[in-house]
Amino acid sequence: MHDTSKKRDFSSAMRSSNSCYLSAGVAPDKPVKVGFVLLEHFSMMAFTAAVDALVTTNLVRTAPLFEHIILGVDSRKVLSDLGIEIATNTTLEHFTIEHRGNIDILIVCGGFRCDLNENPQLTETLKAADKLGLTLGGIWNGSVAIAHAGLLDQQRCAAHPDNHAYIREQFPRVEVADTALVITERCVTCAGPVSALEMMLTLIRKQYGGDIVRAIREILSCDQVAESGGKMKLQAGDDPTHPENLRSLMQLMNNNIEEPLTLEELTAHVGVSRRQMERLFQTHLETSPSRYYLELRITHARRLLLQTNETITNVALASGFVSTSHFSNCYKDYFGMSPSAARQKQHS
Incomplete structure (x- = not known):
């Protein structure tokens, strides 16, 4: 007779492929809440890469691990770089201290044509968020807004290469990195869509560990084309470093x-x-x-x-x-x- 009390765990090589069909174990007390501030002409590709990482995290676990809200600076609709408008949940004007306290991570999403001048409302929001201990993030040139708030002084940050000269000229106390992604204790910044995904995976790993990140990569990176011959990694464990x-x-x-x-x-x-x-x-x-x-x-x-x-x-x-x-x-x-x-x- 079969022992119904028996439970097998997948080995590490196959666990990622099956994680969303397995019991998640103990659910967190509450999901980590991420706020995305969309600047006019933000990069749609970078924004969706970041959000996709969070949505996929929830798909590979039976209990929701993340929630996200979308914020406009001064409008309930924000125009992306593709000319597509995205509806927001609220604006910074109505994003009160009480609401900020319910957010764990606040990320500013920029893009190639975003206005780099300081927005007082955004500066005030970022300073208040920093005082509350939130993790701050910048995508593309979202780090410029964080620099305007004085929160990157004596720190490294990543930004799109087109904005490096501007940042070095306007913020001499900020070190612009030559890398596409910079992670510090309280701030994460990246240069574009690919690094936006990596930035979010880093935050997810920090919150919930490496196993869940491997499961997300199994879904989102299966069509990554290798440089040699264009061959795609389509099966679990297909690691070119293996013998x-x-x-x-x-x-x-x-x-x-x-x-x-x-x-x-x-x-x-x-x-x-x-x-x-x-x-x-x-x-x-x-x-x-x-x-x-x-x-x-x-x-x-x-x-x-x-x-x-x-x-x-x-x-x-x-x-x-x-x-x-x-x-x-x-x-x-x-x-x-x-x-x-x-x-x-x-x-x-």
Whole structure:
């Protein structure tokens, strides 16, 4: 009889691919709240990259970890660099001290054509936020607004290269970094869309740890094109720094899910011994070959189960399980519910 109290945890190599389908454990007392101040002509791409990181964080956990609000400087609608207006939740004029106290992070989103002159209302808001101990952030040239508030004196900051000369001329006590991202204890700044995503991932890691960031990267960075040959990283664990033998073994497993190869067949194909294969997986993936293979197959099954209308029997067979009962038991061990219950939950 199957032990229903048994619970399996995914190894680190496959945990990220399945994190949004696993129990989140203890939920935080309250989500971290992020406020985005949009300047006129802000970079839509940079802004959405930052927000996407927060939304995806909530997707990979069953309990919401972040909330965000959008602030206009003096208008409830702000024009982006694409000519698309974004509605805001409120304006700085109505963003009172009481509201600021409910915010944990306040980020100013700039863009290529943003006005770099000081806005007194924004300066006052940033100073008040700093006194309350909020983490401040600047995207593109959002760091200029923070500098106007005197909150970057004797500190490094990142900004779009087009604004470096202006910052050095106007704020001699601010050090402009040549890097696209600068993280200090109370302030985070970046130069554009790609670094905006990295900036948010850094903040997420600081709040909730590295596991959740790996899960977010699994979703948002799967189509990252390598410089050599344009090949895309499309599967978990496809790390170019791994030894070639290990990558070959992982690829063989990935290509033979419906009819799994034996460990002896795997070693024969790649030309390594059983001991060498076990050492490769343990050293680089912190798991065994057989466990990795099972988790790869159960992940494949989870995708088919939740994304197709195939019967559970067909899903089991397509994932290399010899019987529906064995598949159901393994699925419940990892995901805490039966395949039928998981499918029902997906459609509820």
